[in-house]
Amino acid sequence: MGFKRTLFWLSSFFIFLFSIIIFHYTTPPFPTPSTTITPKEIFNFELDNIFHKIIRLSGAQDIVSIVTSILRTHKDKCDKAKWASTLIQNYNVTLVLIVDQHGCGNFSSVQEAVDAVPESSSNTTLIIIDSGTYREKVVVQANKTNLIVEGQGYRDTIIEWNDTANSTAGTANSYSFGVFSSKFIAYNISFKNAAPPPSPGAVGAQAVALRVSGDQAAFYGCGFYGAQDTLNDDNGRHYFKECFIQGSIDFIFGNAKSLYEVQNNCLSFKVDLFYLYAL
Known part of the structure; x- marks a missing residue:
């Protein structure tokens, strides 16, 4: 029972972590110059950099690129005149x-x-x-x-x-x-x-x-x-x-x-x- 519970929480954690990585990886890494940067945006900017570094060090960049490419392609197809x-x-x-x-x-x-x-x-x-x-x-x-x-x-x-x-x-x-x-x-x-x-x-x-x-x-x-x-x-x-x-x-x-x-x-x-x- 203890092993199954541990496996469940580990699986949940990795799914949660991967979801956050995908979310941050699909957003632009730099804020727009024409906007005023707030402390919250600075924090998000630093968080984006951390997640990008994690992806590069883990070797999962190719996998994430494929997934985000599919997501972006789908979005582009939806943007129709x-x-x-x-x-x-x-x-x-x-x-x-x-x-x-x-x-x-x-x-x-x-x-x-x-x-x-x-x-x-x-x-x-x-x-x-x-x-x-x-x-x-x-x-x-x-x-x-x-x-x-x-x-x-x-x-x-x-x-x-x-x-x-x-x-x-x-x-x-x-x-x-x-x-x-x-x-x-x-x-x-x-x-x-x-x-x-x-x-x-x-x-x-x-x-x-x-x-x-x-x-x-x-x-x-x-x-x-x-x-x-x-x-x-x-x-x-x-x-x-x-x-x-x-x-x-x-x-x-x-x-x-x-x-x-x-x-x-x-x-x-x-x-x-x-x-x-x-x-």
Whole structure:
């Protein structure tokens, strides 16, 4: 028992020491000349020198260099200009949240970022989502007002899930992305329901990609993909500009009062006739 306890504390000490060495080794060894040096900074400066000497004398400099190189490379990859969105100024955004699957953002999940949006706020929040496919069902609750979601292109940033009417007790709940808040805006992102196309005569195979039930929502350069009942334009006043919409059998449906501005090649459907009603 005594040996195990000693081994535990020795291991903890060396892990702690190595962590401190890594931390100090990755910081600049000299203070910036333009800043005023305080006694605390002088102490840190001397401590840095001590740790650097320990590393050199122990022969662990090569190992530490490899580790810090990996850490710095990862940091450099995270410093991307794509986070500098023009929407920040255009919409007077007060809060920006980043979603990235590689650890370069505030969150790795879209739903986590949505949950972090201030409730019932009159200020605008922007969620920037990096390229990739995010397999999750996302719900924007009614109290998440004044929210903008921006992807890196509708072919590059995709949010998808695979619920159906059968799996959610109804078509209305089968959405991959649901918007229930007012003043929601999306740019350059796709919403997809990955449920397979239903067989002829199949019951309960409706699979909604997006359900939008909040008022004053807008979608710019977005994609909507599904096999059946793709876009549930449920309720409210909505605007769709230069979006790609794909599906079959009521692939755009609902009771909303919406305006669609699309080009001829922006609709893809497997029906003989398509009727778009302006209510």
